[in-house]
Amino acid sequence: MxxxxxxxxxxxxxxxxxxxxxxxxxxxxxxxxxxxxxxxxxxxxxxxxxxxxxxxxxxxxxxxxxxxxxxxxxxxxxxxxxxxxxQPQGQGRAKDFAAEAAMKCDDAAFKVYLEARHGLERPLTADRVAHKLRALLGVSSRKELNNNAIAAERWRSLRADFDGWRRAGR
Incomplete structure (x- = not known):
């Protein structure tokens, strides 16, 4: 980097x-x-x-x-x-970032990450995680991640930060 x-x-x-x-x-x-x-x-x-x-x-x-x-x-x-x-033309199917984000909202490690790095308050429920995620990404619905390139880029950046945080063993 x-x-x-x-x-x-x-x-x-x-x-x-x-x-x-x-x-x-x-x-x-x-x-x-x-x-x-x-x-x-x-x-x-x-x-x-x-x-x-x-x-x-x-x-x-x-x-x-x-x-x-x-x-x-x-x-x-x-x-x-x-x-x-x-991106080359005709690159296969588009990623479903909304589904990916929904799965992350149920991931215990992702919940702890949002608590540690972004101030998510307990209890660490899927609803609280989804609300925090929408606020961080500046969207009103996770569906926007699939049709808003800016929101999708923010999601990829947050996901990469989470992956780095997890690799660091936190």
């Missing part, structure tokens, strides 16, 4: 660790700050800005997760397009 691929994987892992939480720019008597809205609706302050911070700096920081997500989606599209262009 090239250093650029490793760096991209690291960025993707850090982004996925945020779990899709919403970042909100807020203020109070003490000044401007960013808070994160958790899945349970709780607001947690994560950063407070110095009074001398420029509005552009504040906006850049507060918008960082959305910008990283946007850029990762662009990279995914570019990778998917490049791979599609390289």
């Amino acid at each position: 090239t250093s650029e691929a490793a760096e991209l994987r690291s960025i993707r892992t850090k982004f996925q660790a945020l779990g899709g939480a919403q970042w909100l720019l807020s203020s109070d008597a003490g000044g401007m700050f960013v808070e994160v809205k958790t899945g349970g609706g709780e607001l947690n302050e994560v950063a407070r800005f110095h009074p001398g911070a420029m509005p552009e700096e504040i906006d850049f920081f507060a918008s960082a997760p959305a910008m990283v997500g946007f850029l990762l989606h662009l990279v995914d599209r570019a990778i998917a397009s490049a791979r599609k262009d390289r």
Whole structure:
């Protein structure tokens, strides 16, 4: 793996660790700050800005997760397009990523992986795993993995990370 691929994987892992939480720019008597809205609706302050911070700096920081997500989606599209262009025509039957993902949701090792690497909370049920997987992949249904090249690429990347995690003996 090239250093650029490793760096991209690291960025993707850090982004996925945020779990899709919403970042909100807020203020109070003490000044401007960013808070994160958790899945349970709780607001947690994560950063407070110095009074001398420029509005552009504040906006850049507060918008960082959305910008990283946007850029990762662009990279995914570019990778998917490049791979599609390289594939020989008439290559057999297409993979059923939705079925593959459904099977992984029942896999005990995959559940532990999602708990360890992506913050899946217990109990580690198939429903919780499916919900977490859809959130990580940015889809509303696993079926999208079969007809959305970007989502399919995200699935392949997550699956590769899981395989590496399992090979490392975690």
